[in-house]
Structures are given as C-alpha cells and as structure tokens.
Amino acid sequence: MAKIVVDVMLKPEILDPQGNAVASALSRLGFSFAKSVRQGKRFEIEVEGEPTAAQLAEVEKAAEVLLSNPVIENYVVRVEK
C-alpha cells in the first residue's frame, strides 16, 4: 500500500512562534546544532495500490483548498513507498 504525503509549512516570511519556542528549548537543553527551527504539518494519506496521476491531482487540489491555507502556508505533495 502506498502513502501520499502532504507536507505543509508556514511560508518563510510568516512568523513561526512555535518553531522559535522549539529552537530556544533545544538550546536550553544543550543542543547547539539549530540555527533556526520551523514547525509544520504532515498529512499521510493511504490509498489502495499505486497512486494514479488523477489521485495525485485530487490531492493537490485538496492541499490547496483544505490542507493548507495558501495565504500563509506552502505545501508539497509526494508519494512514499
């Protein structure tokens, strides 16, 4: 069974207070690797068999109208085996 994954992230210019809070928690815990952190959402959609082009087009549409808010967010649709 294949999975269609939709990753939704705030646009780079939109303030992400949650990501900032995670970044400062990391540094409090002694992790020094993070220059910055952005937090997003991931949707995993199961489909029967291999996703068809038509299904992917439908998921793109759903990502545009429901899963993301294009005013503040970008999304990427991909297939995960």
Added chain:
Amino acid sequence: MRVGVITFPGTLDDRDAARAVVAGGCEAVSLWHADADLKNVDAVILPGGFSYGDYLRCGAISRFAPVMQSVIEAAGKGMPVLGICNGFQVLCESHLLPGALTRNSDLHFLCRDQEIEIVNNSTPWTSSYKAGEKIVIPLKNGEGSFQCDDKTLAELEGEGRVIARYVGQNPNGSRNLIAGITNAHGNVVGLMPHPEHAIDELTGPSAAGLGFFTSILNAMVK
C-alpha cells in the same frame, strides 16, 4: 431587524452574541452550521469559540459548513457580516476577508481586557462609534495574530479598511496592531476582541462593546 447568530460545533459565544444583538435593539435568530437556510435574516454574526475544535487550522473546517455557503453568497450581495474571534478566523479562511490569524507571538492564550481604537466608523458594524474612539473590551484567544503579505497590508491601510487597532503594546504580534478589518465593500467585518462580552458593566469591563450592535440596527433602519 433580524440578526442571525451561527452556532458551529464548538462555538462558545453564540449566547452572548445573541444577548448583545437583543441589547442593541434587534431580534436574534439562531442559525445552525448544518442548515444552509439563513431564515431571512438581515445580517449575520459568526461568534467566537473553537469551531470543530480548531482542528487543522482555526476556521478551516467551518468554512465548508452548509451555512457558510449561504453566508458567502449573501455577503457577496452586500449583507452585513460580523465575525468575532473564531468568526474572524472563519471569514479569513472563507476568503471573505484577506490575511490569516496565526498563533500569538508569545504563544500564550491571552484573556484580558484590551483597549482598542475604532479607526473606521463607516461600516455597518462601527457607525455608532466616533473615529478614533477608544474602548476597552475583552480579548481572549490563542491565535489572534493578524498576518498578511505586504501588498495586502498596503491595500488595507490605503483603503482605510483597518477598522480597529490595539492600543499600547502589541498583544499578539498582529501586523500594524490590527484588531479588525473590513472587506473592500465594507459590509464584512472581522474583529479579534469581543464586543459581545462588554455590553453590561456588571459582567464586562465596560458597556462599550454595545456600539457594534447598535450600529447594525442603525445601518438597517437607514
């Protein structure tokens, strides 16, 4: 004059909004999210709360409720619509208003009395106020930070479509201290703080929120 108040699953402030409508001199009509019938109302209020549990994004699922299809159509024909708090979020998700409401910049859920300035009193929801009038009404939300791109912000400011601003320190990171805006036509208004909780000095910080509800009566009598 009939003012509809919509109840979604998770709406909290529908009763206060209906009470404020009556205090303002209109008849309050309950509208249900699953019923597309607007029951011949003259105006609609989308009250505050946590419709659909704020799942996905605040207002994102409410936008597709049957009643919203009727509200979007009626708003397009000029019906006055007021979205308060979660209602403002629903109006933005419905694209009746530009921009979006995002997590408060300090991540805290704020619940406090907030001073705002009414900067546009030409809408059907703000005409009872003087331009520049300052009022104190409750602010209570976790995702009240108004965000939009620079072009939209310039349009809102250039066309006088900011209807209210926070006074003093920015409570939630909203661009240009924006507490409320209106659409290009001026009939749809979104406001983050809660005038319906400030119509009586016994229970609110002031009675100054009543102006939103007397404004709509005046707008419809004209």
